[in-house]
Amino acid sequence: MTRFAERTAPFALLVAVIALWEIICRVFNVSEFIFPSPSQILQATIDYAPVIAGHAWRTFWVTMTGFGISIVVGVLLGFLIGSSRMAYTAVYPLMTAFNALPKAAFVPVLVVWFGIGIGPAMLTAFLISFFPIMVNIATGLATLEPELEDVLRVLGAKRMDVLMKVGLPRSMPYFFASLKVAITLAFVGSTVSEMNASNEGIGYLLVSAGSSMKMPLAFSGLMVIGVMAMAMYELFAVIEKRTTAWAHRGQR
Amino acid sequence: MTPFVDFQHVSLAYTDALARAGEYAVEDVTLSITQGEFVAIVGPSGCGKSTFMKLTTGLKMATRGSVKVEGQPVTGPLKIAGMAFQAPTLLPWRTTIDNILLPLEIVEPHRSTFRAKRDEHMARASKLLATVGLSGYEDKFPWELSGGMQQRASLCRALIHEPKMLLLDEPFGALDAFTREELWCVLRDLWTEQRFNVILVTHDLREAVFLADTVYVMSKRPGRILSRREVELPRPRELETTYTDEFNRIVLELRTQIGHVRST
Numbered sequence: 001m002t003r004f005a006e007r008t009a010p011f012a013l014l015v016a017v018i019a020l021w022e023i024i025c026r027v028f029n030v031s032e033f034i035f036p037s038p039s040q041i042l043q044a045t046i047d048y049a050p051v052i053a054g055h056a057w058r059t060f061w062v063t064m065t066g067f068g069i070s071i072v073v074g075v076l077l078g079f080l081i082g083s084s085r086m087a088y089t090a091v092y093p094l095m096t097a098f099n100a101l102p103k104a105a106f107v108p109v110l111v112v113w114f115g116i117g118i119g120p121a122m123l124t125a126f127l128i129s130f131f132p133i134m135v136n137i138a139t140g141l142a143t144l145e146p147e148l149e150d151v152l153r154v155l156g157a158k159r160m161d162v163l164m165k166v167g168l169p170r171s172m173p174y175f176f177a178s179l180k181v182a183i184t185l186a187f188v189g190s191t192v193s194e195m196n197a198s199n200e201g202i203g204y205l206l207v208s209a210g211s212s213m214k215m216p217l218a219f220s221g222l223m224v225i226g227v228m229a230m231a232m233y234e235l236f237a238v239i240e241k242r243t244t245a246w247a248h249r250g251q252r
Numbered sequence: 253m254t255p256f257v258d259f260q261h262v263s264l265a266y267t268d269a270l271a272r273a274g275e276y277a278v279e280d281v282t283l284s285i286t287q288g289e290f291v292a293i294v295g296p297s298g299c300g301k302s303t304f305m306k307l308t309t310g311l312k313m314a315t316r317g318s319v320k321v322e323g324q325p326v327t328g329p330l331k332i333a334g335m336a337f338q339a340p341t342l343l344p345w346r347t348t349i350d351n352i353l354l355p356l357e358i359v360e361p362h363r364s365t366f367r368a369k370r371d372e373h374m375a376r377a378s379k380l381l382a383t384v385g386l387s388g389y390e391d392k393f394p395w396e397l398s399g400g401m402q403q404r405a406s407l408c409r410a411l412i413h414e415p416k417m418l419l420l421d422e423p424f425g426a427l428d429a430f431t432r433e434e435l436w437c438v439l440r441d442l443w444t445e446q447r448f449n450v451i452l453v454t455h456d457l458r459e460a461v462f463l464a465d466t467v468y469v470m471s472k473r474p475g476r477i478l479s480r481r482e483v484e485l486p487r488p489r490e491l492e493t494t495y496t497d498e499f500n501r502i503v504l505e506l507r508t509q510i511g512h513v514r515s516t
Binding site: 157 | 331333334359360393
């Protein structure tokens with residue numbers, strides 16, 4: 001396959017899917033209240049553009065703030081449990097148990113604590129997305145080659161030296177891989193929270209459009225959230241490639 | 253003259269439970285190494301050769317007996333040693349030269365002046381790379397080098413801070429025969445020039461005889477020193493030496509002892 005074909009393949013597929021969707025909707029005359037066609041969704045997006053943009057912006061910055069918190073907390077916790085056996089044994093089971101809880105179930109509790117609005121959405125985004133970051137940083141640190149550690153220790157390296165010179169750079173590929181997973185989770189978290197406890201954001205837009213039978217608008221909201229999550233995913237993929245090229249040498 | 257490295261009846265068990273059960277990784281090792289001596293330790297797999305290295309560098313403490321280096325009892329990691337292993341263990345995110353400079357970022361007194369003297373260090377690292385035949389590879393990443401080249405770089409990293417002692421744990425084990433012999437000569441030349449102490453742990457008897465002043469044969473677990481053999485072949489030794497009768501006689505003699513170890 002040529003490079004050009006490889007690059008354009010995803011877009012070609014996208015166009016094909018949209019075309020097929022449009023054709024099916026038209027041929028079978030599917031009602032827009034059941035399943036709107038791409039052209040109807042596009043029309044709704046244009047008609048409601050300012051409204052959608054407002055909600056999208058709100059969801060975007062709330063998600064990114066929550067995600068920012070989860071990077072800070074995830075890296076710190078990951079560093080802690082990855083660098084100490086004791087902390088690893090103590091913290092890990094608890095964290096796994098916590099991660100098994102459905103984060104949407106936290107929303108009512110967060111509403112009681114922080115009220116309707118940005119608080120619950122931000123925190124849900126954080127709660128759902130810090131776990132993969134933490135686990136990946138910890139794994140990167142904990143799987144250091146013992147020989148390498150010996151090489152540094154006979155030079156008089158302290159535990160901190162080993163972590164800073166080797167452990168952290170070594171876990172960077174794990175870190176960026178986890179960011180790609182975590183950012184999509186963060187959008188799930190904020191949207192779910194907005195659906196339950198907000199008067200703004202894409203989540204709220206979805207619920208209100210659905211309840212007033214504006215299906216094209218609801219679909220438009222879904223598209224917007226999908227595009228935002230995908231764009232952020234791609235952003236982190238690019239950063240990952242730039243900063244940790246050494247870990248992806250096989251893919252060149 | 254006090255010996256540079258002095259082992260007196262040293263035993264090591266990795267855990268207290270193993271010590272109580274009397275299961276030692278090395279047992280009752282007594283030997284002394286003079287300043288600048290090239291020592292090779294040979295023996296079957298799992299005989300505690302690597303353990304011996306960890307004892308010498310202070311990465312592990314003896315369960316019984318005493319380990320002295322330069323007349324001082326070893327109480328912790330030594331800081332005068334450089335190490336290289338069978339795997340080159342270079343850091344893939346650093347260029348070759350940055351990999352080699354790594355020890356200087358850690359070991360005192362270079363650590364505190366590392367930034368200020370960076371150019372000086374770079375020059376020294378380049379010179380060292382040139383002596384092992386890696387000129388022009390400074391800015392390549394380790395994964396752009398062949399296995400033999402990586403191992404050369406790993407040797408440079410072990411030597412950049414001019415250690416008094418070089419510890420090598422089967423450093424050429426994963427290389428092909430020609431590259432291996434080439435690196436024997438690289439190591440020989442480095443040692444001839446700088447005269448640091450070398451402790452070379454190896455399976456390869458020809459390697460041991462070609463390079464070392466003294467070869468120690470260890471038994472299988474628990475590791476004991478079975479015999480000590482001085483290699484009186486004249487220096488400088490060339491690769492042709494390895495095809496002489498004298499050389500082969502010594503190799504065979506050592507091989508017989510190892511064979512003996514196996515059968516008991």
